[in-house]
Amino acid sequence: MIKTIEYIDGIVRMIDQTRLPVEKQFIDCRTIEEVGHAIKTMVIRGAPAIGVAAAMGASLGADSIEAASFEDFYHAFEEKCDRLGQSRPTAVNLAWAISRMKQTAQKNKSLPITQLKSRLKEEALTILTEDITTNQAMGQHGQTLIKDGNVVLTHCNAGALATAGYGTALGVVRAAANAGKNIKVLANETRPFLQGARLTTWELKEDGIPVKLITDNMCGFFMNKQEVDLVVVGADRIAANGDVANKIGTYMVAVLAKENNIPFYVAAPVSTLDLAITSGKGIPIEKRSSEEVTNINQKRISPEGIEAEHPAFDITYNHLISAIITENGIAYPPFTESLKALANQK
Ligand code: MRU
Numbered sequence: 283m284i285k286t287i288e289y290i291d292g293i294v295r296m297i298d299q300t301r302l303p304v305e306k307q308f309i310d311c312r313t314i315e316e317v318g319h320a321i322k323t324m325v326i327r328g329a330p331a332i333g334v335a336a337a338m339g340a341s342l343g344a345d346s347i348e349a350a351s352f353e354d355f356y357h358a359f360e361e362k363c364d365r366l367g368q369s370r371p372t373a374v375n376l377a378w379a380i381s382r383m384k385q386t387a388q389k390n391k392s393l394p395i396t397q398l399k400s401r402l403k404e405e406a407l408t409i410l411t412e413d414i415t416t417n418q419a420m421g422q423h424g425q426t427l428i429k430d431g432n433v434v435l436t437h438c439n440a441g442a443l444a445t446a447g448y449g450t451a452l453g454v455v456r457a458a459a460n461a462g463k464n465i466k467v468l469a470n471e472t473r474p475f476l477q478g479a480r481l482t483t484w485e486l487k488e489d490g491i492p493v494k495l496i497t498d499n500m501c502g503f504f505m506n507k508q509e510v511d512l513v514v515v516g517a518d519r520i521a522a523n524g525d526v527a528n529k530i531g532t533y534m535v536a537v538l539a540k541e542n543n544i545p546f547y548v549a550a551p552v553s554t555l556d557l558a559i560t561s562g563k564g565i566p567i568e569k570r571s572s573e574e575v576t577n578i579n580q581k582r583i584s585p586e587g588i589e590a591e592h593p594a595f596d597i598t599y600n601h602l603i604s605a606i607i608t609e610n611g612i613a614y615p616p617f618t619e620s621l622k623a624l625a626n627q628k
Pocket of ligand 1: 328329437441449477515516528
């Protein structure tokens with residue numbers, strides 16, 4: 283299994299996703315600040331993976347604090363966590379993981395500081411293992427929506443690399459393949475950061491799951507020829523009404539799927555739900571640098587002086603979504619009721 287992130291003796295080791303597929307290199311983070319930098323620069327990306335990295339970063343941050351009382355410890359811990367929480371704004375798993383680490387500290391305030399630090403490390407490791415089992419459960423639910431011989435289109439990378447392992451949307455694909463279904467994947471390249479071209483194709487190839495790469499502007503062509511049976515994507519944040527924030531371009535894919543009567547599914551853990559936000563309009567959209575659009579592999583593809591827009595995510599409105607697959611089951615419209623029911627299920 284692909285190990286996107288792991289903890290080894292005071293070190294958080296991550297696959298450097300900016301270098302894939304050309305080379306498989308690892309980056310070692312020894313401080314919370316290094317973890318924050320890795321999240322910002324996309325060494326690690328994908329909502330659940332960002333959450334796991336944040337929890338591990340918080341544990342490294344806790345280890346570096348020298349304090350005699352819980353109050354002094356917590357003051358420094360909260361400050362470090364809040365700074366880490368600003369590294370990327372759209373994926374709610376970042377705030378979710380940090381809040382879980384803060385709650386763990388509060389619940390264990392009576393422990394001596396050294397034991398509290400061990401407890402925080404344990405919690406970060408629990409978040410990692412839970413993420414994998416969550417994805418496997420999501421895969422089991424989701425694969426029931428896939429038939430033998432289906433072609434599945436996906437956008438961005440919502441796979442093992444975007445999680446602690448197995449993946450959300452690609453977890454559904456993996457579960458279908460493991461159930462003996464013959465399936466093929468069409469992967470949108472996902473401009474501008476090319477997560478589809480670089481990462482989705484890489485990890486499906488590693489697993490021997492047939493995949494073909496297409497450019498983003500080809501997906502309507504294949505849908506219209508009835509060469510796509512269903513779409514499955516991941517999510518960075520899901521509002522209470524089922525509006526979904528995901529990689530820029532997802533909205534376009536969903537509109538095309540609707541136009542061509544193709545089911546459009548979102549696979550995401552309950553930790554990606556943000557029921558405090560009523561609709562997609564309230565979800566913050568990260569703006570990334572112009573250079574990620576004007577340059578490919580550090581090579582400029584547009585004239586000097588041309589500025590580019592770069593919203594990193596968009597909102598897919600709930601009427602375009604056929605179902606949302608979670609580890610607790612599949613939510614169907616109307617999502618306000620079905621998501622709340624799944625979120626409250628243990
Ligand atoms: O900018 P990224 O690469 O972090 O964006 C990732 C996505 O949009 C994924 O689809 C989403 O996080 C779900 S990952 C299981």
